[in-house]
Amino acid sequence: MYQSDVYSKPSYEPLPPQQTLPTMYDLPSEDPEEPGLPDEFHLLQPELLRSTFRPPSYAEDSVFTGSDLNLYYDSKHTQWYKRPDWFAVLGVSRFYEQTELRLSYVTWYEGTYPFVVVELISPGTENEDLGRNRNLREVNQPPNKWTVYEQILRIPYYFVYNRYTDEFHCYGLVTNRYQPLSINGLGVWLEEAELGLGLWEGEYQGLTRQWLRWYDKDNNWLPTPEEREKQRAEQEKQRADSAELEVAKLRQLLLEQGISLPNDQ
DSSP states (O other): OOOOOOHHHHOOOOHHHHSOOOOTTSSOOOOTOOOOOOOHHHHHHHHHHHHOOTTTTSSSEEEESSOOOOOOOOTTTTTTTTSSEEEESSSSSSTTTTBBSSSSSHHHHHOOOOEEEEEETTTTTHHHHTTTHHHHHHHTTTOOOHHHIIIOOOOOOEEEETTTTTEEEEEEEETEEEEOOOOBEEEEETTTTTTTEEEEEEEEEEEEEEEEEEEEEOOOOOOOHHHHHHHHHHHHHHHHHHHHHHHHHHHHHHHHHHOOOOGGG
């Protein structure tokens, strides 16, 4: 045996990023000085997206959706983040480490990137939302949204909605670049999620207008929990009314045969 074999330097596996990089507990969850605080539409529209986003092939607890939540995307610049108006991740626990609500979404810790992002245009954000200034970047400054979503995270679907003009911009990742997607039928179909996203005109939270909403393979707009409860109550009432009608028919038939029930006496 050679001496070099005895004293050869052992090899070590690098530690995983979960042990070496900041977690959501180490990073700020919000910046109170950041401009563009959400207005009421920025609260209602993401909630409608969240409550109707139910991919049929994924359990409810294996889908995470975030709204106005810090999305950390660069392990080399751990303080850089974007704050999408709404995004969804498939195949991750709804909760942080399956036990806690998330303060932010840290991509290097989670190991799974968002599947879809939605931005709602506000005054002053249109150019960045639509990638018009994608090539303008100062040295040592974070990249813009378009660059992060398209080139760094490579998010398959990116949607931008302008509620002032009802313009709905749809993009899909094709050969590592966002390409416009055509609207077919109600909207754009996302095959991996088995859901479509389109513009629905109707009343939500007392306001009638156009809203972004998810629909299923049969072109049915997916109901909110409140709508599902209303549907359930209506079905129960229909069943009760039908049962009551059957009892009345049976009672009438018995009376015609000269048979009276106790309640008829």
